[in-house]
Amino acid sequence: MKQVGLLLIRNFKLLSVAAILDVFETANKFYTDTNQSTLFNINLIKIDDHGADHFSNYNTQNLISDELYDLLLIPSFSPGAVKDYIVANQDYLPWLNRQHQKGTRIATFCTGAFLLAASGLLNGKVATTHVDACPEFNAAFPDVLLRADKTVTQDGLLYTSGGATSTFHLLLHLLQYYCGKDIAVRAAKIYAIDMNRDNQSYFSTFKPFTDHNDTLVASAQKKIEDSFQYTGTIEEMIKDIPSSRRNIVRRFKLVTGITPIEYLQQTRVEAAKKLLVQTDQQMMEVIVNSGYNDPKAFRKIFRKNVGMTPSEYRDKFNAIQ
Incomplete structure (x- = not known):
């Protein structure tokens, strides 16, 4: 039997x-339906009794337990100030390191990746998180090899997933590892999850990271946002800021997690996405109104950031209106 620990972190997202519990219960039921022993023994691991009343029918253990787990699961945080949530859950960090050193696999879901990154275990490793949380994650953990486009990542014993339904993609990945492909496919059918989706970029919404106190960077952000429609260079857009190009680029990336040119590109792409879905503008109008005059360059940058062509994006999201 595999010992699975689900961290009942403070500020967890109930959904x-x-x-997570539902999928592992379903997997266990597959075994009991064929008169086999359940594969997963699930325990909730807590610092205190926060949220435990929601799951009174599960085994719970305090963090001080020395039990070694085969797999630890870190759920998503509720919307809010993630940096404050990390502080509230810092007691988990040394414990996660000890478990990992003993060979425990650790999987995070959505913004749960922030807690694992705070432990230092993701430094130099590939990871993902909710697409809209990626700028904040990049700024907070620059040593992590963030793959914002990925639905699921695995680097050694560490797993991460993107937002929302990406949770199920990682859960299916774990079921396939522990139970085999047949169980994973059966679970995919029950939850109506397309197993081969590995990209989440087209679900993203660029939300500039502004929760900082660097007035120089804030000024550069505003200049880019106010003038992105003009097909000038980034140097022209921030030319009035009293700083050398090298200094502003360094500070900009340190604060926002991306360079000024990447910020400009993402601002323009976000504008194009809205025009594609919310208006009937012809493609050339969309290109010009989002700040480009070269269709080839626009399509290349759009595909790089979104994971599909502008026409595919329009077709996909117009179809669900």
């Missing part, structure tokens, strides 16, 4: 915890 995330419920989804």
Whole structure:
């Protein structure tokens, strides 16, 4: 039997915890339906009794337990100030390191990746998180090899997933590892999850990271946002800022997690996405109104950031209106 620990972190998202438990319960039921022993013994691991009343029918253990787990699961945080949530859950960090050193696999879901990154275990490793949380993650953990486009990542014993339904993609990945492909496919059918989706970029919404106190960077951000439609260079857009190009680029990336040119590109792409879905503008109008005059360059940058062509994006999201 595999010992699975689900961290009942402070400020957890209830839906995330419920989804994780439901999938592992379903897997166990596959075994009991064929008169086999259940594969997963699930325990909730807590610092205190926060949220435990929601799951009174599960085994719970305090963090001080020395039990070694085969797999630890970190659910998503609720919306809010993630940096404050990390502080509230810092007691988990040395414990996660000890478990990992003993060979425990650790999987995070959505913004749960922030807690694992805070432990230092993701430094130099590939990871993902909710697409809209990626700028904040990049700024907070520059040593992590963030793959914002990925639905699921695995680097050694560490797993991460993107937002929302990406949770199920990682859960299916784990079921395939522990139970085999047949169980994973059966679970995919029950939850109506397309197993081969590995890209989440087209679900993203660029939300500039502004929760900082660097007035120089804030000024550069505003200049880019106010003038992105003009097909000038980034140097022209921030030319009035009293700083050398090298200094502003360094500070900009340190604060926002991306360079000024990447910020400009993402601002323009976000504008194009809105025009594609919310208006009937012809493609050339969309290109010009989002700040480009070269269709080839626009399509290349759009595909790089979104994971599909502008026409595919329009077709996909117009179809669900």
